[in-house]
Structure formats: structure tokens, C-alpha cells
Amino acid sequence: MSQTPIRTKIDFEKPGIQWGTLNIPFSYNLSGWSQLQIPISTIANGEGPTVLLMAGNHGDEYPGQIAIMKLMKSLNLDEISGRIIFIPAINIPAAKAATRLSPLDGKNLNRCFPGNADGTVTDIMAHYLTHEIFPRVDVVIDLHTGGRGVYFYPCAHMHLVDDLEQRRRMAQATQAYNTDFSFLYADIAGKGLLPVEAENMGKTVVTTEMGGGEVTNAAVHRLSQEGLHNVLVHLKVLQGEEQSRSDLGLPPTRWIQALDAEDYIFAPESGLFESFVDVGADVASGQPLGALYFLERPDREPTIIQANSAGIAIAHRGPTLTSQGDILFCLAHDVESDILKTFA
Structure with a gap:
């Protein structure tokens, strides 16, 4: 298996707060020695779970990117028990271009797993997540919206995995987002999905669909940010008191599913x-x-x-x-x- 060409100064085992970039060699301007730089940070303190927190898998899905950027600057080291890895825009070329797919190679990062170290930049990033990041973490949180193409009722969602203990962990973390609906969905658009790769490694995987379209209203931003904070408290990586929907004066989450192709x-x-x-x-x-x-x-x-x-x-x-x-x-x-x- 080829080694990743991605280089970073981030030490994933080091305690404290680190800011850096994931650097992928890529000649896309006048320089032959240029690189694509993807911002990343870590915060680690004491014992606890390791959580990967990322957004911008599809570039035109912005509420999660904003939520992560706000969170990563607001946390203090003494609030953490474990480790959080923050990647606010994992597909930063697409985020800058407001496109679902990477404008550098036309690929959908969410469909490129397990990736290829000798492939295009999107393949390389999928390979890096599969072989360098996922094995280090206990939880993968991948924040989405419907992008410009689909509008969702804002919800947290997950796959119905076969392993019952893993399913229980995922369901409880999904429900901690405190959305009106928690949604079980099917993979109807082919193979290579990011959450499936992480699920196959036994990780607790939580994803969202926080609306969609060009306009994001204040309520969706609040839900994205407050829900994310509550999930991290639920996972015990962030100190605080977990809030339930009852605590917020809301009815219980309604669990729904679209597991049949006819549902689409x-x-x-x-x-x-x-x-x-x-x-x-x-x-x-x-x-x-x-x-x-x-x-x-x-x-x-x-x-x-x-x-x-x-x-x-x-x-x-x-x-x-x-x-x-x-x-x-x-x-x-x-x-x-x-x-x-x-x-x-």
C-alpha cells in the first residue's frame, strides 16, 4: 500500500492546543512546488474519547463549517477530557467554489473511500482519513446539509448498522443533537461512502442534514451549534450538563427512516x-x-x-x-x- 503524500506538523498524540494544516502536493498554479493546505486543529487534555469533528465534505454545505470554526476557537483546554480533531472544511476547494464536488478533480469526497494515495487530491484525502485519522478516533462526526440541491428538515441522521452495541452508541449520540427528527437513511447512490468506511471500523458515527439551499436562517445555525455542543457533552469529551429535549421544553425526538429505494x-x-x-x-x-x-x-x-x-x-x-x-x-x-x- 502506498504511503500518504500528505504532510502535517500536527502531532495527534500531543496534549494541548495545536493549529496547522494538512498539506497535499498539488501543482495548480504557476509554481511546480505548490500544495493544497487544509486547516486542522486539535485540543487534547487528559483521558477520554477521541472525536473527529469535520464539515465541508461537500463544499456548498456551510452551517457545519461555521459551527466548527466557532467551536474550535471558543474551547478552553480545561473543558476537555480526551481529544477533539477539528477539520472545518475537509474539501476546502469545493467550499471556496460553493460546489458539491471538488473543482480540482470533479470528485465527490463522500464517495471516494477508502481512497487512493496515488490518486487525485480527493482520493488522497479519503485515503488519509481512512488510514491516518479514523484509526486514531472513537467517534466520527461529519456535518452536512442538503447543499444547494436538496432542502432537508434539519435533522441528525445515521445508518442502521448491524452491530447492536455500535448502533446503540450511534443512536444515543444522534438523539443528543436534539433535532425534531432523527433519521435512518439508506445508501442508494453507490459505494465508497465516508460514514460507511468509519462504521466498518466500529466507530460511533453521527451525521446531520441541517437544511440546505443558498440561505441558512438563524434557527438552523443555532441548532447546528447548540446541537453539536450537546453531542460533545454527551460523548463526555466536553464538560457540561447534557440537555434533553424535555429539558428544553420540547416533545421527544421522532425517529423516522427511509431505507427503501422507493422512498426516494x-x-x-x-x-x-x-x-x-x-x-x-x-x-x-x-x-x-x-x-x-x-x-x-x-x-x-x-x-x-x-x-x-x-x-x-x-x-x-x-x-x-x-x-x-x-x-x-x-x-x-x-x-x-x-x-x-x-x-x-
């Missing part, structure tokens, strides 16, 4: 999409969810998109302009009680 509804043709329902709404089987209109054929009747089952509209298309094959809706369903019992 795609555009049958291109057009302008109008949503009839908001995310978070309960819908009936056969209920019209939206319509596609046709700029070049305004005489045509719109194509009506219907729910193929009863459920909760957890996400829908973000931009109005829609291409054939774009996701229009994700319909989730309440998690069955026998699964919920495995979370306790």
Missing part, C-alpha cells in the same frame, strides 16, 4: 419544479407532492408528482430548475418499535 422520488423529466408540501409534513399515499412545468411547452399540462406511500416529507428538491433524474422528494416513515428498542 426522482424527476421523470426536466422542468420547473413546484413543491406542494413543506418538509416535515405528513403526507398520504397518492397525495400530490408537486408538479413539473415546461418552459418550452407552456401548453402542456404539468407532470404531477405523487407520494407512492404515506410518510413524512423529510427532504425535497431545492432549486426550482430541475433536470431529469434529480431527487424531488424523500419520504420517511416512523421507525418500528422493535428497532427503537435496540437504541436504548
Whole structure:
């Protein structure tokens, strides 16, 4: 196996606070000796879990990036029991370009695992996470939104892993985000997913979908930041009193799932999409969810998109302009009680 070309001055075993960069050789300007630099910091004190905290896996998903940048500057060493590794924009070229994919090689970091040390910059970063970072940590927190393409009802989510103890840890950490919904999702878009790589190593993996689109309102920023703080307290890497939804005067989290390919509804043709329902709404089987209109054929009747089952509209298309094959809706369903019992 090839060694990583990434170099850093960060010592992952060193106590205290460190700031640095992950440096990937990459000739993308006039200099042949240039490198891509990805900011990273660590804070470590005493005994406790090691948590990897990252965002910007997809560049156009910003609430998590802001939450991590604020958190990494606000923590004091004496608040920590263990270690946190902060990477606020793991795909910084995409973050700067406001794109989902890296503009340097056109690849989706979230689909490049386990990576390749001899590949493009995105492959190299996936390889580094797989072989250098994941083995050092107990918990992987990867913060997402729907980006510019999809709007989610803000939620924490996870995969339904087979290992019951790992599942319990993940469910309890997911629920500590205190979102209205906790969402179990399926991997319907191919292989190579970052959380799956970490899950296969036995890590506790927590991810989010904090809204989406160009605009992020203050409520989503607050939820992203306060939820993240509460999860770190729950994990006992950060001192403080964990808050439950009951403590906040809120009803219990509603666990939902979209584990079947039929739960994901795609555009049958291109057009302008109008949503009839908001995310978070309960819908009936056969209920019209939206319509596609046709700029070049305004005489045509719109194509009506219907729910193929009863459920909760957890996400829908973000931009109005829609291409054939774009996701229009994700319909989730309440998690069955026998699964919920495995979370306790």
C-alpha cells in the first residue's frame, strides 16, 4: 500500500492546543512546488474519547463549517477530557467554489473511500482519513446539509448498522443533537461512502442534514451549534450538563427512516419544479407532492408528482430548475418499535 503524500506538523498524540494544516502536493498554479493546505486543529487534555469533528465534505454545505470554526476557537483546554480533531472544511476547494464536488478533480469526497494515495487530491484525502485519522478516533462526526440541491428538515441522521452495541452508541449520540427528527437513511447512490468506511471500523458515527439551499436562517445555525455542543457533552469529551429535549421544553425526538429505494422520488423529466408540501409534513399515499412545468411547452399540462406511500416529507428538491433524474422528494416513515428498542 502506498504511503500518504500528505504532510502535517500536527502531532495527534500531543496534549494541548495545536493549529496547522494538512498539506497535499498539488501543482495548480504557476509554481511546480505548490500544495493544497487544509486547516486542522486539535485540543487534547487528559483521558477520554477521541472525536473527529469535520464539515465541508461537500463544499456548498456551510452551517457545519461555521459551527466548527466557532467551536474550535471558543474551547478552553480545561473543558476537555480526551481529544477533539477539528477539520472545518475537509474539501476546502469545493467550499471556496460553493460546489458539491471538488473543482480540482470533479470528485465527490463522500464517495471516494477508502481512497487512493496515488490518486487525485480527493482520493488522497479519503485515503488519509481512512488510514491516518479514523484509526486514531472513537467517534466520527461529519456535518452536512442538503447543499444547494436538496432542502432537508434539519435533522441528525445515521445508518442502521448491524452491530447492536455500535448502533446503540450511534443512536444515543444522534438523539443528543436534539433535532425534531432523527433519521435512518439508506445508501442508494453507490459505494465508497465516508460514514460507511468509519462504521466498518466500529466507530460511533453521527451525521446531520441541517437544511440546505443558498440561505441558512438563524434557527438552523443555532441548532447546528447548540446541537453539536450537546453531542460533545454527551460523548463526555466536553464538560457540561447534557440537555434533553424535555429539558428544553420540547416533545421527544421522532425517529423516522427511509431505507427503501422507493422512498426516494426522482424527476421523470426536466422542468420547473413546484413543491406542494413543506418538509416535515405528513403526507398520504397518492397525495400530490408537486408538479413539473415546461418552459418550452407552456401548453402542456404539468407532470404531477405523487407520494407512492404515506410518510413524512423529510427532504425535497431545492432549486426550482430541475433536470431529469434529480431527487424531488424523500419520504420517511416512523421507525418500528422493535428497532427503537435496540437504541436504548
